[in-house]
Amino acid sequence: MKVYLHSIGCRLNQSEIETMARQLLASGHEIVDDPSQADKVVINTCAVTAEAARDARSQTRRIHRHNPAADIVLTGCYATIAPNELAQLPRASHVVLNKDKGQLVQLLDPQARIDLPVFDQEPVLREFLAGSVGNTRAFIKAQDGCNNRCTFCVTTVARGEGQSRHLGDVVAEIQALAAAGYREAVLTGVHLGSYGHDFGNKAGLRDLVAAILSHTDIPRLRLSSLEPWDIAPDFFTLWENPRLLPHLHMPLQSGSDKILRRMARRTSRASFRALAEAARNHIPNLNLSTDIIVGFPGETEADFADSLDYVAEIGFARLHVFSYSQRPGTAAAAMPDHVAGPVKKERARRMIALGEELSLAFHEQFVGEVVDVLWETAVGADSHALRWVGYTDNYIRVHGHGPAHLFNQVTPTRLSDPRPNGMSGEIMLVENYV
Numbered sequence: 001m002k003v004y005l006h007s008i009g010c011r012l013n014q015s016e017i018e019t020m021a022r023q024l025l026a027s028g029h030e031i032v033d034d035p036s037q038a039d040k041v042v043i044n045t046c047a048v049t050a051e052a053a054r055d056a057r058s059q060t061r062r063i064h065r066h067n068p069a070a071d072i073v074l075t076g077c078y079a080t081i082a083p084n085e086l087a088q089l090p091r092a093s094h095v096v097l098n099k100d101k102g103q104l105v106q107l108l109d110p111q112a113r114i115d116l117p118v119f120d121q122e123p124v125l126r127e128f129l130a131g132s133v134g135n136t137r138a139f140i141k142a143q144d145g146c147n148n149r150c151t152f153c154v155t156t157v158a159r160g161e162g163q164s165r166h167l168g169d170v171v172a173e174i175q176a177l178a179a180a181g182y183r184e185a186v187l188t189g190v191h192l193g194s195y196g197h198d199f200g201n202k203a204g205l206r207d208l209v210a211a212i213l214s215h216t217d218i219p220r221l222r223l224s225s226l227e228p229w230d231i232a233p234d235f236f237t238l239w240e241n242p243r244l245l246p247h248l249h250m251p252l253q254s255g256s257d258k259i260l261r262r263m264a265r266r267t268s269r270a271s272f273r274a275l276a277e278a279a280r281n282h283i284p285n286l287n288l289s290t291d292i293i294v295g296f297p298g299e300t301e302a303d304f305a306d307s308l309d310y311v312a313e314i315g316f317a318r319l320h321v322f323s324y325s326q327r328p329g330t331a332a333a334a335m336p337d338h339v340a341g342p343v344k345k346e347r348a349r350r351m352i353a354l355g356e357e358l359s360l361a362f363h364e365q366f367v368g369e370v371v372d373v374l375w376e377t378a379v380g381a382d383s384h385a386l387r388w389v390g391y392t393d394n395y396i397r398v399h400g401h402g403p404a405h406l407f408n409q410v411t412p413t414r415l416s417d418p419r420p421n422g423m424s425g426e427i428m429l430v431e432n433y434v
């Protein structure tokens with residue numbers, strides 16, 4: 001059977017699609033990167049914004065146009081909050097709720113083994129997994145669901161209460177991936193910081209990271225998004241181990257205390273500032289990135305100015321900026337004082353512009369430095385070499401020229417030419433790396 005897999009949205013969705021790919025490959029099926037060749041299609045949907053939901057509908061229609069014979073299985077957060085809506089889409093053969101996603105491949109092949117340790121596979125070339133291109137990092141699901149109730153968030157509606165995977169399973173999966181040749185693992189979850197809380201362990205994430213660093217050979221361990229609370233006091237001492245990468249993505253969402261309260265975020269300007277400072281004191285060259293929502297209901301021009309000032313003060317290395325999107329079933333959707341579309345658009349433009357300034361300033365600090373880069377994708381070729389893209393340990397995107405065998409290799413690289421979206425790198429092959 002030929003299967004086309006597509007993931008929309010977060011890294012947790014990505015890790016779930018990767019697990020499906022490994023299960024299908026280990027059950028003798030083929031993953032194709034062109035939907036017109038597929039017998040079956042799986043789309044892991046997202047509901048975090050109206051735009052993400054729209055993307056799922058248009059992807060389904062596009063795939064159906066190119067391959068009217070293929071059965072399309074829709075799963076994920078959008079499928080969970082609006083199953084009947086998605087069931088109306090052309091050739092939507094199954095709509096699988098998040099709670100049943102773990103058994104999804106058995107819908108495609110009842111003989112497929114979902115508990116099979118399928119880790120004798122080479123790193124899955126991600127070109128085959130639509131929705132993400134060419135990297136060599138394995139996304140590992142450690143946790144699902146969330147017990148918080150941020151007023152804009154539909155994820156808790158779609159994914160339910162917080163649930164942690166057993167520490168031993170996560171460690172075993174990462175060790176098997178390291179043995180299969182992966183050089184980097186990314187721990188993902190809906191609220192990763194709450195890992196272990198459902199086992200009664202408030203320092204669960206610290207213990208999980210420590211166990212991975214001591215019981216696996218994975219060369220690089222990265223954390224995906226980490227809410228800026230529920231962080232154990234000694235958590236940042238874990239970074240004394242250089243295999244834990246100096247990159248923290250901590251969603252702030254707004255730099256205005258008034259708006260943070262309306263969002264029911266368990267953080268404030270003061271507590272976030274203290275956390276950022278503690279992280280920077282422990283982690284050299286830290287890339288601290290964040291998410292910011294602009295145009296939240298009730299956000300005045302003064303609140304937005306507060307948010308801009310605070311973001312500039314913290315000096316994030318990277319901003320993901322979202323215009324507030326009204327989501328069905330959330331508390332914020334029923335709030336008064338929604339911000340007009342053109343105003344949201346203008347605020348997003350200004351916040352993005354600030355983000356680019358801050359990213360450029362962050363990259364400028366590393367000009368001339370020789371750092372390790374994990375090379376992931378060849379994006380083209382010149383007369384003398386291939387053009388590669390890779391990432392430093394602190395998540396700087398680097399463009400460089402090099403030989404064909406660089407995929408999934410780590411090389412010392414001299415950085416130059418800072419830009420908002422990355423840098424250039426001269427690959428220091430061993431013989432001239434002094």
Ligand code: SF4
Pocket residue numbers: 146147148149150153154155156190191227
């Ligand atoms: S912490 Fe808030 S934003 Fe994050 S998943 Fe939970 S409810 Fe949503």
